Amino acid sequence: MxxxxxxxxxxxTRLGLPGKRLDRQILENYQLDKLSATVRFAVANSPFYRKHLGQSAAAGIRTLGDLTSLPFATATDLRSWGAQMLCVSQSRINRVVTLDTSGTLGEPKRLWFTADDQSLTVDFFQAGMSTLTRPGDRVLILLPGRRPGSVGDLLAQALARLGAASLPYGWVTDLAAAARFMRQSRADSVVGSPVQVLALARYTTGRVDLAEFPRTVLLSTDYAPGALIREVERLWGCRVFDHYGMTEMGLGGGVECEAHSGYHLREADLLFEVVDPNTGERQPDGCEGEVVFSTLTRRGMPLIRYRTGDLSRILPEPCACGSSLKRLDRLGGRLDSILRLPTDGTLRLSEIAEGVFAVPGTIDYTATVAVDGHRVKLAVSVLTLGGRSSMWETVEAELERIETVRNARAAGCLELRADSRECDDGVLPVSGKRLFRKVT
Ligand SMILES: [Zn+2]
Structure with a gap:
């Protein structure tokens, strides 16, 4: 079972019903109350929302469905008007997170959190981590955690409440050092980004005694392809749980249960919608679209109908675990990671990722796109580990299994080139979220 x-x-418990079965009607009444309060609070305290939503916006929300009458907030709004979305004085802000500082996307995104906002994230992490950790466990955290309020720090606070010990490490740059740390610390669970955990799993296989591998893994911070999850589970003989979240959500959004069938959502703090990315219309459960969320309990910087750019769907059928919480399906990629081909087809970066990680020895990749008239040139560079330097033929063959790739190549409008190189001395390159890199 x-x-x-x-x-x-x-x-x-958050609804004031500890020990009771979660009732959807009570949850939705709670969400409606919190949503109305959030809209009132945002309009009263933020110049951006006053203008964006209008003074009387809260009066129009009598049902959860009325939410669709409100305009979306976008990443561009965040970049342009972030400071005006702030609803409390700076003195009440406990943490500011700055994202996308490379400058390639214009102004960076900034998000402001109060101590209470962060405390709610710790609560969620505590509940979420109890899916895969037990009191007394030792949890290796391969995420930044030095600064107070950083993701690793909040996770460590949550684990302490669970009676588990946290082993903060940070991003992995040197696989040998991380493997040594993992072995010495005898970690029961590992939390990290998908590609970093896969690289560590590949590196440690054959080097570390099987008994010393972690029992469970939580993947976070980036899209985790199914092929990558299966490989980590195979290499370490562990159970992998995937987490969905982003800084804008207050880091945590949803986490898989033991059924591994979609993310159970953090519905006490966030209200999720899925909309048609072109028309903005609400999609029925089961239909894919862009994930949109509204914060229900955030004070520093509430977000109302924030468009995430992520593609997914609400799973319509109940989960095997019996929960009443909504589930979001595993992501189908991002809107900015869809390549339109001259043959009318589209190719998602997530499809490329599935192909790449199906090849033994791969640990990371980049995909670069150049459009030359009616011809698209796609270059996939794969990083490998374990003496498998020349893998390009296998990678190409794997990508050729994607129907759109096959059709576009046959029609002469897609040029696909794969290359591979061995990761030198186990030193990992710094890598953020995976995107199509466009060259002109
Ligand atoms: Zn479940």
Whole structure:
């Protein structure tokens, strides 16, 4: 039998019903109250929302469906008007996170959190981590955690409440050093980004005794291809749980249960919608679209109908674990990671990722696109580990299995080139979220 996600009981407690089964009607009444309060609060305290939503916006929200009458907030709004979305004085801000500082996308995104906002994230992390950790476990954290309020720090606070020990490490740059740390610290669980955890799993296989591998893994911070998850599970003989979240959500958004069938959502703090990315119309459950969320409990910088750019769908059928919480399907990629081909087809970066990670020995990749008239040139560079330097033929063959790739190549409008190189001395390159790199 599949154990019910601990998020269910946690959400019931948040609704003031500890020990009771979570009731959807009560949850939705709570969400409506919180949503109306958030809109009122934002309009009263933020110049941006006053103008964006209008003075009387809260009066128009009588049902959760009325939310669709409100305009979306976008990443561009965040970049342009971030400071005006702030709803409390700077003195009440406990943490500011600056994202996308490369300058390639214009102004960076800034997000402001109060101590209470962060405390809610710790609560969510505590409930979410209890899916895969037990009291007494030792949890290796391969995420930044030095600064107070950083993701690693909040996770360590949550683990302390669970009675688990946290082993903060930070991003992995040197695989040998990280493997040594993992072995010496005897970690029961590992939390990290998908490509970094896969690289560590490949590196340690054959070097570390199987008994010393972690029992469970939580992947976070980036899209985790199914092929990568299966490979980590195979290499370490562990269970991998995937987490969905972004800084804008207050880091945590949803986490898989033991059924590994979509993310149970953090519905006490966030209200999720899925909309048609072109028309903005609400999509029925089961249909894919852009994930949009509204914060229900945030004070520093509430976000109302924030467009994430992520593609997914609400799973219509109940989860095998029996939870009443909504589930978001594994992501189908990002809107900015869809390549339109001259043959009318589209190719998603997530499809390329699945192909790349299906090849033994791969640990990371980049995909570069150049458009030359009616011809698209796609170059996929793969990083490998374990003496498998010349893998390009296998990678090409794997990508050729994607129907759109096959059709576009046959029609002569897609030029695909794969190359591969061995990761030198186990030193990982710095890599953020995976995107199509465009060259002209
Ligand atoms: Zn479940």
């Amino acid at each position: 599949t154990a019910m996600t601990p998020l269910d009981a946690w959400t019931a």
